[in-house]
Amino acid sequence: MARFSSEQLGTEPIGKLLIKQAVPASIGILVMSLNILVDSIFVGNWIGSVAIAAINVVLPVSFFIGALGMAIGIGGASVLSRALGAGRKEKALKTFGNQIALTILVTVSMVLLGLFFADSLIPAFGGKGAIFDYAKIYYVIVLYGVPFLALSMMGNAVIRAEGKPKFAMVAMIIPSVANLTMDYVFIYMFDWGMHGAAWATTLAYVFSFSYILYFFLSKNSELKISFSHFGLDKVILKEISALGFVTLSRQAVVSIIYLLLNNILFNLGGEASVTVYAIIGRMLMFALFPVFGITQGFLPIAGYNYGAKQYDRVRKSISIAIKYASLLASMVFIGLFVFPTEIASLFLGTPENATVQELAINAYVLENMPNAMRWVFAATPIIALQLIGAAYFQAIGKVVPALLLALSRQGFFLIPLVLVLPRFMGELGVWVSFPISDVLATLVTAYFLRKEMKTRLR
Template structure:
């Protein structure tokens, strides 16, 4: 790959730059999403739909610990982007060193706690009945690899902050491809069941960590840190914490959402209803990959140009990112409205030797998931404004509005809705909560973003 300088973030045309940043990000997220999707398809077809529900129970805990790395990464990368934009490379180096130290310390401690409280956490997140044993098996193995995943997620955001999206893309592709190959080997060939699914995923994390380490030790990275940079600096930690808390709070709310959803749906329809939500969750990860790609591509562009006081370019990046993301979101909407039965069927086995309980669960999922999918994705065309709007405030270092807007959809609207509507509307109330929360959150974010553009992003002088 040709050597790329972060200075191009402030020079190249915004449209071209966003495509250059967003396409690799989208490809990387696509491969990761396909990994999650195909992994679930393998598990559903080779182990069973209850196994999909078991993985869905474990994800909030493991993802929350991994999200600590992402939070530190995004919070620190905002500083790195702005520091590189203003020419303060020493601050960028110190920030990166602090990110590594902080990620290692926090995630290792969280893994220890997660393993100690395993028997309490799994039932709390909906791992009850037939779900408990496979969930515990998967959870215990996955947790050993989570610190490496956290370091990968942190390092990936720093690579983007340097303006090198192709390397970040490769870092996302390597563990996904490795996981899928090992899924086939461990689950299908060796017949290791849930143990195989878990070890395949953990091995994927280690592959990713190896590549991230290679990037920063090679000549491709501008951030050549030494031992002094690892020493924790309180001002930098405070800034990382303020900005990273936005991402951490979002993931914490996501984990709470999983906890509530798994328990509410288990009470409404047992293990099979949790499996319906697991399939919906996989489709959410997969279907939004191009939108998240645009958002990831937007972050370093907005941060660098804000740090360089090029406000016209910041505004142009906002408008362009919303336009691109809205276009792909509309395509996602059309596909999922037309083919929900097809996507649901991918996750279900049609083997004639399935146990009776699996056959009953599969029939339930096939009956309920397509309608749920249509409702969950009903407001997809407008979600781009909410995601880009919240991302802007994080990119430019405005932690409080970034936090509030990030929490708007799930924290302020979705969680209250799923606690209220199912009491009156049952299962329908659960799925209607998704588009209602999307619409309300987009209205609020649109207002604050419009006010920011009109009052804060004055023309370059």
């Protein structure tokens, strides 16, 4: 791979730089999302539709613990990018060392707690009825690998902060390919069922961590730390925690939404409704990969140039990122509106030992998911502004607006809506809540971003 110095974040043309940063991020997110998507298709076809719902129950717990690493990674990456932009190399090294130590300490503690309270957490997140047994198997095995997931997420954010997006892309591709390969071997060839799906996921996390460890130990990384950098520094920890809290809060809200919707939908339509949401949840992760890629590519550019006080480049990066992301989001919107039935059918097979219940769930999903998906993605064309706007404040270290905007879409708007609308509209009320929250959050973000560009970045 061509060598790339972090200084280029402050010199190359913004359009070219954003493409250079965003394309590898988008490819990495695409492969990771495809992994989640195809993994669900394999599980649905080879184990059964209830197994998809079971994974959906486990995801918020495992992803929340993994997101601790992401939060520490993104929070520290903001500090690190600005330190590199300001020429403060020693602070960047100390920040990275503190990120590693904090990730290990926090995630291992959370995994131990998660295993201890497994039987209480699984039903709380909707793992009831026929879903529980599948979810318990998957939950316990996957939690063993979550610390590796957290370290991988943390390391990936730091790699991007260094301006090395291609390495970050490879770090996301490796576990995805490994997971799908092991899915085929463990589930299809060895017939391990849910155990196979869980071990494939866990081992994929280990592969990802192994590659990221290689990157930082090789000469590709500028961050060569020593044992002294692992000593926890209160000032740096405060910065990492404040900015990481934005990411963690957002993921916490996502986990709360899974908890609420799995339970609300189970009460409205049982396992079938939870399965509809599980598939839509996979599409939410997959379909918006180009928008998330632009957002990830934008973060180090904005952070570095803000640290270097090149505010004209920051303004330009915001404008170009929103344009690119909006165009891609609109293309996603069209595809999902045209082919929702075809998408639903991909997830639904008929295993040889399929029960009457599973066959009934399949029929329900095929009938109800297309309309639900159209509602959930109805406001997709405008979502880019909200994501880029929230990312900007996080990139420059403004904790309060970053936190408020990150939580606005799913926390301040979606949660109240899904608690109220289903009481009057039934299951439709759940799906309608998504576009309403998207529109409201985008309006709020547009206000704050416009104000920032007229004052701080003028």
